[in-house]
Amino acid sequence: MLEIKNLNLKYGRIQVIWDLTMSIYNNEAVGIFGPNGAGKTTLISSIVGLIKPETGELIFEGNSLIGFKTHEIIRKGISLVPQERELFPFMTVEENLKLGAAYVPNARNRISENLDFVFEIFPILKERIHQLAGTMSGGQQRMLAIGRALMANPKLLILDEPSLGLQPSLVIELFQKLVEIKKSGVSIMLAEQNVKQGLKVIDRGYVLENGKIVMEDVVQNLANSPHIQKSYLGV
Ligand SMILES: Nc1ncnc2c1ncn2[C@@H]1O[C@H](COP(=O)(O)OP(=O)(O)OP(=O)(O)O)[C@@H](O)[C@H]1O
Ligand SMILES: [Mg+2]
Known part of the structure; x- marks a missing residue:
């Protein structure tokens, strides 16, 4: 559903993402694992239209995303949970949830169904x-x-380090919810430094280091790889 080809991203003259190629298929959960400063947030920012690529392609369901504004990209079916979470603290849970549908005509027509879905996953x-x-x-x-x-109402849900700052037991609980969300038919792109827990969610993953993909494999092979075990799992 999402194809990224030979993507190069810069802040001014500083290149942050180098010739990156990756894809996400329907009903797939894909991990982007990498340390601080690897470029995960930068990559995500380009997908949702916040940074314009120097060169390369971003294709969602057969059409280029380049040149579209963030709200237009959300309308096409890509939804982001940003690293800085930007909730409205003085609004209620219900008001915050309803705002999630604000830019998307399809979702505005399905507010009560979508609320039911969200409450099924997060009863709290x-x-x-x-x-x-x-x-x-x-x-x-x-x-x-x-x-x-x-x-x-996304087809693809992108999460930028959802584990950040949460205690381990909460991370485990939250990541189980991601598995449920995937089972409901939403594809997932999960950017994480917490590889140990991330591996429980994904089908396939990429390792991003210094703006370059250094490894790409199905979850079992990532879990067994010496590089992952040494650098990310502390084995
Ligand atoms: N607005 C910006 N202007 C200039 N450089 C930036 C900007 N944002 C990030 N960078 C640099 O780009 C590189 C990649 O940063 P990015 O935030 O994408 O990494 P990350 O993988 O998301 O890291 P983290 O896990 O800490 O969130 C870093 O070297 C960072 O200093
Ligand atoms: Mg980041």
């Missing part, structure tokens, strides 16, 4: 529906951010 959000987002725990806010992205 239903219990807290009238609570102000800013007064919820870190884990609950993370769930709300994902729920809000799901309200846009």
Whole structure:
């Protein structure tokens, strides 16, 4: 569904992504693993129209994404849970969720179905529906951010380091939810430094280091690779 070909991204004169080629197929969960500063957020920013590529192609369902604005890209079926989560703290859970559908005509027509779907995955959000987002725990806010992205009815859900700052037990719980979301038919792109937990979600993954893909494989082979074990799993 998403094909990235020979992508080069720069901030000014500094190149951050080098000749990157990758793809995500329908009903697939794909990991982008890499350390601090590898370029994960930069790559994601280009997919959702926040950074214009120097060269290369970004193709979603057969059509180029380049030149489209972020809200237009969301409308095509790509939804992002950003690294900086940007919830509206003084709005309720329900209001935050409904805003997730705001830019997407298809989703605006399906608000109650999509709310039901989000509440099925995250029952706590239903219990807290009238609570102000800013007064919820870190884990609950993370769930709300994902729920809000799901309200846009995405075909592809991109998550930028969803584990960041969460205690390990919450990461495990949250990543199980990602598996449920994938089973519902939403493809997932998961950018993570937490490779150990990320491997429990993905079907296939890429390792991004210094802006270059250094490894690409199905989950089993990644888990067994000496490089992954040594550099990311501390084995
Ligand atoms: N707005 C910017 N202007 C200039 N350089 C930037 C900008 N944002 C990021 N960079 C640089 O680009 C490189 C890649 O950063 P990026 O945020 O994409 O990495 P990341 O893999 O998401 O890291 P992290 O895991 O810490 O979020 C880094 O060297 C970073 O310093
Ligand atoms: Mg990042």
